[in-house]
Amino acid sequence: MAMTAQTQLPNQANNKAIEAARMVKERHENAIFNIDGVVGIGIGLSGTEPGKVVIEVYVKKPAHEMKRMVPEVLEGIPVEIVETGEFVAL
Amino acid sequence: MTSSIGFAFASPNAKDVREKHEQKLFEIDGISGVSVDESTNEIVVYTEDAEKGKKVPKSLDGINVKQEVIGKITALSTTTLSRTTSYNPVFGGISVGNPYITAGTLGLVTTLTLNGNQVALSNAHVLALDSRNRFLPKVTTPIYQPGVYDGGNNGDTIGYLYNYIPISFNNNRANNKADAAIATLTILGNVGDVLDADNINFYHISGTVTANVGDTVRKSGRTTDVTTGIVTSTSASVKVSYGGKWALFKDQIVVGTPGFSAGGDSGSAVDINGKFTGLLFAGSNTVTIVNKESNIIEQLGITI
Numbered sequence: 001m002a003m004t005a006q007t008q009l010p011n012q013a014n015n016k017a018i019e020a021a022r023m024v025k026e027r028h029e030n031a032i033f034n035i036d037g038v039v040g041i042g043i044g045l046s047g048t049e050p051g052k053v054v055i056e057v058y059v060k061k062p063a064h065e066m067k068r069m070v071p072e073v074l075e076g077i078p079v080e081i082v083e084t085g086e087f088v089a090l
Numbered sequence: 091m092t093s094s095i096g097f098a099f100a101s102p103n104a105k106d107v108r109e110k111h112e113q114k115l116f117e118i119d120g121i122s123g124v125s126v127d128e129s130t131n132e133i134v135v136y137t138e139d140a141e142k143g144k145k146v147p148k149s150l151d152g153i154n155v156k157q158e159v160i161g162k163i164t165a166l167s168t169t170t171l172s173r174t175t176s177y178n179p180v181f182g183g184i185s186v187g188n189p190y191i192t193a194g195t196l197g198l199v200t201t202l203t204l205n206g207n208q209v210a211l212s213n214a215h216v217l218a219l220d221s222r223n224r225f226l227p228k229v230t231t232p233i234y235q236p237g238v239y240d241g242g243n244n245g246d247t248i249g250y251l252y253n254y255i256p257i258s259f260n261n262n263r264a265n266n267k268a269d270a271a272i273a274t275l276t277i278l279g280n281v282g283d284v285l286d287a288d289n290i291n292f293y294h295i296s297g298t299v300t301a302n303v304g305d306t307v308r309k310s311g312r313t314t315d316v317t318t319g320i321v322t323s324t325s326a327s328v329k330v331s332y333g334g335k336w337a338l339f340k341d342q343i344v345v346g347t348p349g350f351s352a353g354g355d356s357g358s359a360v361d362i363n364g365k366f367t368g369l370l371f372a373g374s375n376t377v378t379i380v381n382k383e384s385n386i387i388e389q390l391g392i393t394i
Binding site: 014018022025029030033038039040041042043044045056058060082083084085086087088089090 | 194213215262269303304322323324325326327328329330331332333338342344346351352353354355356370371372373374375376377378379
């Protein structure tokens with residue numbers, strides 16, 4: 001039992017952080033979508049800080065062009081720009 | 091010198107005689123093989139049946155020829171299955187579509203919760219939308235397997251559009267959550283069976299599971315066969331282009347592995363260790379977007 005509890009703890013913490021980030025994302029989603037070049041917004045894990053929950057902004061323009069328009073932080077949650085390109089139905 | 095004398099006086103060797111006559115022996119109809127029994131210095135001829143063996147000489151260059159009936163030898167080859175040809179019964183991972191689009195993937199054969207009837211699960215834009223992204227009539231729209239792009243036509247009808255989840259296009263406030271539809275089957279299907287990576291065997295999908303960030307997911311699709319990828323987001327909102335229209339989707343799974351999917355894989359069932367977790371429907375050059383199972387199953391009235 002002790003083992004199980006230990007292995008589950010990081011996951012629970014993670015789920016809590018994801019849920020908190022999701023609520024922040026919802027509040028800012030419309031504004032983010034209004035930025036030209038944005039094609040999506042999601043919750044993921046940081047590409048640079050292992051385990052850190054971030055808001056991901058998916059863009060179809062080069063990330064360096066989008067950096068000026070996309071906020072770096074939303075209510076304390078870091079924002080990472082992900083250069084996905086346009087999403088199309090496959 | 092000694093060796094050459096030895097050769098000159100040696101009795102005929104079955105191995106040498108066999109080599110000399112092998113080609114001629116194989117020209118006789120019904121010969122399956124030729125060998126040598128070194129213990130008795132005899133040539134062995136394997137025949138399809140005793141009757142055909144009658145044409146085989148009793149001896150060659152003084153070497154006795156014995157026969158063994160072994161039947162016809164057939165190569166033990168396994169045929170790989172093409173994902174773009176027609177099948178009966180049908181299964182997951184093969185080409186499908188309505189008459190007005192190119193082709194997508196039949197994700198999974200599953201059943202209606204209501205009556206247990208078999209249905210084929212795929213995307214709405216594969217089964218239920220025409221080329222201008224207008225919804226087609228239920229019950230009367232035929233579904234071809236394979237899709238038109240892969241040569242499918244009226245003769246390849248496997249069933250009819252039965253139900254879909256409506257998509258609101260060109261709407262900033264839309265709350266779309268799935269691009270999913272089902273078709274009834276007028277031929278048999280193999281419930282849960284999905285064509286595996288070797289295009290010979292099948293894996294089975296049964297039950298459902300919620301995807302989490304970091305999970306490895308798998309799909310079997312018309313274009314890129316079986317691939318695996320890593321979930322990088324589970325509550326994404328994305329704007330998806332539908333050739334002339336666009337639609338906003340919320341609560342989506344993002345698979346961040348390049349090469350996980352390509353055009354024609356739409357409708358693939360995505361699973362984690364054999365449990366259904368979503369329906370693949372869109373992507374960019376680098377990521378794939380998957381509808382969550384929880385936004386599909388009850389809405390379409392199916393059981394997985």
